[in-house]
Amino acid sequence: xxxxxxxxxxxxxxxxxxxxxxxxxxxxxxxxxxxxxxxxxxxxxxxxxxxxxxxxxxxxxxxxxxxxxxxxxxxxxxxxxxxxxxxxxxxxxxxxxxxxxxxxxxxxxxxxxxxxxxxxxxxxxxxxxxxxxxxxxxxxxxxxxxxxxxxxxxxxxxxxxxxxxxxxxxxxxxxxxxxxxxxxxxxxxxxxxxxxxxxxxxxxxxxxxxxxxxxxxxxxxxxxxxxxxxxxxxxxxxxxx
Numbered sequence: 202x203x204x205x206x207x208x209x210x211x212x213x214x215x216x217x218x219x220x221x222x223x224x225x226x227x228x229x230x231x232x233x234x235x236x237x238x239x240x241x242x243x244x245x246x247x248x249x250x251x252x253x254x255x256x257x258x259x260x261x262x263x264x265x266x267x268x269x270x271x272x273x274x275x276x277x278x279x280x281x282x283x284x285x286x287x288x289x290x291x292x293x294x295x296x297x298x299x300x301x302x303x304x305x306x307x308x309x310x311x312x313x314x315x316x317x318x319x320x321x322x323x324x325x326x327x328x329x330x331x332x333x334x335x336x337x338x339x340x341x342x343x344x345x346x347x348x349x350x351x352x353x354x355x356x357x358x359x360x361x362x363x364x365x366x367x368x369x370x371x372x373x374x375x376x377x378x379x380x381x382x383x384x385x386x387x388x389x390x391x392x393x394x395x396x397x398x399x400x401x402x403x404x405x406x407x408x409x410x411x412x413x414x415x416x417x418x419x420x421x422x423x424x425x426x427x428x429x430x431x432x433x434x435x436x437x438x439x440x441x442x
Contacts, residue, residue: 227264230328230406231381232344232398233257237307238358238430239385239392245309252432254349256304257395258320259341261328261402267413270327283331286318292335293317300338303345329404340405348409350380350396362426365416368393381412384420384427391419393429 234254241250261270284292293300306316321334330337354371356363365382372380376398383395399413400406420427 227402228261228270229264229402229410230400231260231262231412232341232348232400233260233383233395234345234350234397235307235395236393236429238432239387239394240307242387242392242430243385246307247309250307250432251305254345254351254396255307256341256345258324259328259337259344259406260324262399269324272323272327283326284321284334286322286326289318289321289325289334290314293338296335296339296342299342303342304338329402336405343405344398344400344407348376348398350376350398356429358429358431360428360431362390362428363393365391365420365425365427366422368396368427368429369415372396376409378409379411379415381414381417382420382427383417386419387428391425391427393427394418 233256235257236254237246237251240246262268263270300317301313304313304317306313308316311319317338321337325331325334325337328337330340350372351357351368354375356368356371365384369380369382378399381397381399382393383397384391385394386392397412399410401408401410416422416425
């Protein structure tokens, strides 16, 4: 009888594991770093626009198709009970200063706290840290301070555009892995909007991997001209609301 119970327990466990793997796809992490002067050229931003890359998010992405893992769903996410967005701010207090510097809300429509809660709801709750918001946000901060994709390269903000492939190859030469380049359109001119770095799934993620998507949002190979605007040029600074 005990043997039958043991076999049944093992089979149940295996069934749950298979079900979990089927419903909840394997993923990697994508660190998205945004260039505020480009973002604020078409969006309503605060008057103090950072002149350095800031964190947009740390996103679990499906290994199969590079699509974002959907927001938390108890049937298709993790068995751990995630922290609700309205519960995370207390736990983030020890790193709140770093978050304000490296992961600020540059748009007027959201406060810093609302921005962090949004990113947690849509990405953190279905990460490897569903009940540990401090660890999730701290992991992103460590990556953002460790990997500065264009620092030390020949690609610097300027008036003359670059070819999109020049930016991508410069990052590959520095980091050894290909990023994803995301653009935005300003007055019929493409501008570098985000650089996204990809990491193997781990706690915490540390190992870079090639991003499966080369370009997004109108960027492409070839003679695609992309402007990397200086912080003091081409930026519409709106009064905060």
